[in-house]
Amino acid sequence: MNTPAMASPPSVSTGLPTATELNRFLSQIPSETSLAERVLLYELFKNSWDGEGKVVEIGPFLGGTTRAIAWGMQHNTNRQAVAAFYTFDRFSDYHTPETLRKMLEPMVQSKVFKAEEADSLCATGSFLALFKAIHEPHEYYQLMEIHDSPMPDLTDEVASSKALDCLAETKDLGAVFIDGCKSWASTYYAMKFLLPRTRLHAPVIFQDFGWYTCFWISSFVYALRDVLTYEKHADSTYVFRLTKAVSEAGIAKRFKPTPEAMGGVFFQQADDYLFTQCQARNDSRGALIARLHHIAALATTHRLDAAAKILKSINPYEYQAHVNLIQGCLKSPTYRPGGEPILWTDKN
Numbered sequence: 001m002n003t004p005a006m007a008s009p010p011s012v013s014t015g016l017p018t019a020t021e022l023n024r025f026l027s028q029i030p031s032e033t034s035l036a037e038r039v040l041l042y043e044l045f046k047n048s049w050d051g052e053g054k055v056v057e058i059g060p061f062l063g064g065t066t067r068a069i070a071w072g073m074q075h076n077t078n079r080q081a082v083a084a085f086y087t088f089d090r091f092s093d094y095h096t097p098e099t100l101r102k103m104l105e106p107m108v109q110s111k112v113f114k115a116e117e118a119d120s121l122c123a124t125g126s127f128l129a130l131f132k133a134i135h136e137p138h139e140y141y142q143l144m145e146i147h148d149s150p151m152p153d154l155t156d157e158v159a160s161s162k163a164l165d166c167l168a169e170t171k172d173l174g175a176v177f178i179d180g181c182k183s184w185a186s187t188y189y190a191m192k193f194l195l196p197r198t199r200l201h202a203p204v205i206f207q208d209f210g211w212y213t214c215f216w217i218s219s220f221v222y223a224l225r226d227v228l229t230y231e232k233h234a235d236s237t238y239v240f241r242l243t244k245a246v247s248e249a250g251i252a253k254r255f256k257p258t259p260e261a262m263g264g265v266f267f268q269q270a271d272d273y274l275f276t277q278c279q280a281r282n283d284s285r286g287a288l289i290a291r292l293h294h295i296a297a298l299a300t301t302h303r304l305d306a307a308a309k310i311l312k313s314i315n316p317y318e319y320q321a322h323v324n325l326i327q328g329c330l331k332s333p334t335y336r337p338g339g340e341p342i343l344w345t346d347k348n
């Protein structure tokens, strides 16, 4: 591996990166998040994570968000010696080797990897070795524990899943960041496992809260609105705090194993509530997402006509800044577990 040319040295005077160094270092890894989202994560873990307990990330991909969180943890002056960062992904079945290699080209151009190293690291669809090679040269890597561990995406896989069992004895999770729950079942499993083990007032962060397909995330936040309190957001990433303890049974009572079990009234109420909350804090993206997630829920539960009626009622001129989300929904409102898109032409 080449010398990591862009491993921004911290500013000499403070030991912390300047804004330019921060932006450069957080832009080095190909990521499916925006720089604003990664800066939010860095700042949060540097300044307003209390420095205690284990931090959990689900869905790092190549680790754009991982670096933001880990670097923020490294620079947090309250960090306790036992604090650690657990990151979970299935590290495969995501992009083809060709796409991975294309995505890695900027890291070759910036001399982080030689071309032959990049070719070899992207030779299969697995990106675990690549993930390790990206992060290992950096000091923050000492905080990380990497788990190659698929979350269950199907309802009948949930009961037997051991995806998070390495944390079974943990009672002090210090923060949770979710970007790899791409189904209702994985959200149900991960939240039922993680939240009862999470410290009061810890940040609970959902990258997909603001993405139009992922209605399971906002549904969960709505179902648990008495314990999850909104704090802030950047683009699609929304930060909540766990403001009341909740047990596994308490979660199971509020959030059922399938969208069908929640029933149509739940999704209408979630839309009304989240829309009103987001409007009240001038969050136009969140307000639009409330509608688009309602559409996605109806499409998933085979009510495409009702979903289309809501889509027609949205005035795109009110949401100019987020018109890409409406365009995405027009193509396909959401997908089934495993990624198959639901199409407007599907039979109800």
Ligand SMILES: C[S@@+](CC[C@H](N)C(=O)[O-])C[C@H]1O[C@@H](n2cnc3c(N)ncnc32)[C@H](O)[C@@H]1O
Pocket (backbone or CB within 6 Å): 030, 031, 032, 033, 058, 059, 060, 061, 062, 063, 064, 065, 066, 088, 089, 090, 091, 092, 093, 094, 149, 150, 151, 152, 153, 179, 180, 181, 182, 186
């Ligand atoms: C949108 S990407 C994450 C982007 C990333 N946070 C970044 O900074 O670029 C979603 C990630 O979730 C992972 N993922 C999807 N479904 C999963 C599952 N069932 N179990 C574990 N990981 C999963 C994918 O492998 C992928 O790495």
